Amino acid sequence: MTVRLNHTIVRSRDKGEAAGFLAEILGVAEPAPYGPFLVVQLGEVSLDFADERGPIAPQHYAFLVGEPEFDAIFGRIRERGLDYWADPFRQRPGEINTNDGGRGVYWLDPNGHILEIITRPYGG
Template identity: 70%
Template sequence: MPVQLNHTIVHATDKHRSAGFVAELLGLPAPKPYGPFLVVELANGVSLDYMDSDGPISPQHYAFLVTEAEFDEIFGRIRERNLPYWADPGRRRPGEINTRDGGRGVYWEDPDGHFLEILTVPYGGGA
């Protein structure tokens, strides 16, 4: 069996708020409790396991490959919430999306500053 990512722990100041935020924006089922975690299941069997943290949060980056239709739905929810978004990870192109590799991509932050990204074509995978 090839190596596959199964889950990763996402530290949050409020796991309910953060897990709910990402699940709602991505159009995923509601998070489910598992031990000290709130688990957000992705379509490919990988999960984001949110855990409350007492200390400072070190922001991480999480990128999600989505279809064109899913991009439209998620981006619509980002805009409905008036969330700041960027076309680039350096935040030099606010209020824009990118069209790298012939697809579309956009970045935004969750409540704890984790940098989230949706893209429709994997890097290097386009025309």
Template identity: 70%
Template sequence: MSAELNHTIVRVRDKRESAQFLAEILGLGNPEAFGPFLAVQTGNGVSLDFADDHGPVSPQHYAFLVSESDFDQIFGRIRDRRLPYWADPGKHRPDEFNTNDGGRGVYWEDPSGHVLEIITRPYGSGT
């Protein structure tokens, strides 16, 4: 048996703001309406389906595997927007990126407080 993640629902304060933010930062296509959701399609066919939440948002973590050149472009957009970023999920190393597993990684937050991450090597894949 094989199972692949197809989509996940991301509860946010403002689905338009958060979906557009993610699509722009990652350089993905525009969000598409699907029922009550705004879906952002990733390169491997998984969509993040943004939904307005009418209560407090419980922050989640979303990590994206990207190429080295995509990392440069995405990280450039993070810096251009003057977004706070960290080398670690605990926010102990601000204004840095990490070099875990011989790649690069960085964390930042979306407008609803979800922790986003880009990495160029899967965890456990390098030295």
């Protein structure tokens, strides 16, 4: 059997807010409850949002999307007036990158997780 990522848990102060934010921005199905989690399904991989009482350590989540999806997602980022950057260190505000001949942009979720969309895999 090939090793593939199946799911990961995303810690949040309010799983409903965080899962709903991601699903709406990415334009995917609404989160579904599963046990103590709210699940955002992304193809074969799911992000399982869980409430956390303590501090949240920011994580980075990158999503490979097609050109039309990039335009739609980036449009929702701009419609919401969210800050965005061309780099994960937030040194290039209000820009997108063109790494590896594609497009990419970073923004933050309500818990400070760094989200990214790219149209080409890095190094490819």
